Amino acid sequence: MPSHLRRRSRHAPSTREHHDRPDQSADAPHALGTTRRTLLTDAVYGKVTGRPSSVRVRHVDSDGDSAAVTVAFDVAGTKTTRTFTLHKDGHEDLVFDHWVLDAPHVPTVELDLGDVVATTTDDADTPAPATVLVNGQETVVDPDDPTLALLPGRWTVTLPDAGPYLEASTVTYLVTDDERAGSDDADRTLTYTVTDAALREAEKQAKAKLDGCLASTDPAPDGCPNDAWILDDDEARDGRWKVTATPTLTATPSGWARGEIEVESSDGEAVYGYTLPKNEDEGRSRAERETSYPTSLDDRTVYTVADGTVVPVDED
Numbered sequence: 230m231p232s233h234l235r236r237r238s239r240h241a242p243s244t245r246e247h248h249d250r251p252d253q254s255a256d257a258p259h260a261l262g263t264t265r266r267t268l269l270t271d272a273v274y275g276k277v278t279g280r281p282s283s284v285r286v287r288h289v290d291s292d293g294d295s296a297a298v299t300v301a302f303d304v305a306g307t308k309t310t311r312t313f314t315l316h317k318d319g320h321e322d323l324v325f326d327h328w329v330l331d332a333p334h335v336p337t338v339e340l341d342l343g344d345v346v347a348t349t350t351d352d353a354d355t356p357a358p359a360t361v362l363v364n365g366q367e368t369v370v371d372p373d374d375p376t377l378a379l380l381p382g383r384w385t386v387t388l389p390d391a392g393p394y395l396e397a398s399t400v401t402y403l404v405t406d407d408e409r410a411g412s413d414d415a416d417r418t419l420t421y422t423v424t425d426a427a428l429r430e431a432e433k434q435a436k437a438k439l440d441g442c443l444a445s446t447d448p449a450p451d452g453c454p455n456d457a458w459i460l461d462d463d464e465a466r467d468g469r470w471k472v473t474a475t476p477t478l479t480a481t482p483s484g485w486a487r488g489e490i491e492v493e494s495s496d497g498e499a500v501y502g503y504t505l506p507k508n509e510d511e512g513r514s515r516a517e518r519e520t521s522y523p524t525s526l527d528d529r530t531v532y533t534v535a536d537g538t539v540v541p542v543d544e545d
């Protein structure tokens with residue numbers, strides 16, 4: 230506390246709220262929403278790293294019942310200077326002036342929610358609030374104005390756990406005393422990306438799908454890459470598929486739609502075999518036939534994660 234203010238007050242200025250003051254700033258902590266205000270409490274802020282340190286009073290300018298104090302401090306190695314205003318609020322012990330810190334401006338962070346959109350409300354055009362984790366504290370933000378009021382320090386923002394198939398990105402913000410806080414992360418988008426477990430699950434499902442296609446007795450099963458044309462299709466019996474070249478299945482995150490998985494089947498081939506029954510009218514004995522040319526098993530299936538489960542995407 231500045232020396233000449235200390236002479237008039239036994240105690241350092243407090244941040245008591247005065248709800249009867251008509252000129253309170255909208256930036257005051259108590260003027261924020263309940264959820265936002267939670268981030269400014271000792272329980273949360275006490276765990277933030279890089280909080281102000283090496284605090285030095287640079288200048289004091291007092292005028293009657295008000296004073297302006299310029300303070301220099303470090304935030305995670307970043308040097309910052311800020312001026313705080315105080316006002317006199319009565320006396321203590323009948324002698325000492327009681328100085329109160331006016332509600333300071335609280336820096337804000339603007340979040341990029343990317344493709345993370347909360348479940349819509351009854352109004353299809355109005356998204357419901359989105360949930361993020363700020364230093365582990367669950368916080369609700371408005372998708373139309375996804376901003377957070379944060380005190381100086383280093384904060385991490387991520388998304389809630391969505392199970393083993395999705396991994397949430399994490400963005401770190403260094404809040405100093407700027408109007409808008411910055412981030413060292415090149416990509417500040419908060420989003421989910423598919424995990425290796427999701428890729429393996431998608432490959433597993435794609436293989437099961439292909440196995441089902443190859444178990445079919447139909448020369449052209451629906452939704453399958455194996456498609457054979459046979460001349461005697463009306464008489465063919467006991468159809469079966471035989472793999473002549475084992476396909477390679479590769480699952481990769483989609484380059485077109487975030488959160489989707491593309492599974493490619495490549496280098497696989499199969500032939501279709503069938504039986505022609507004996508036909509005395511045509512003088513034909515029972516015969517086993519096989520298509521002369523193999524059919525490609527190249528295929529592409531798209532999957533996504535919905536409600537914690539890997540499911541195929543209907544692209545029709």
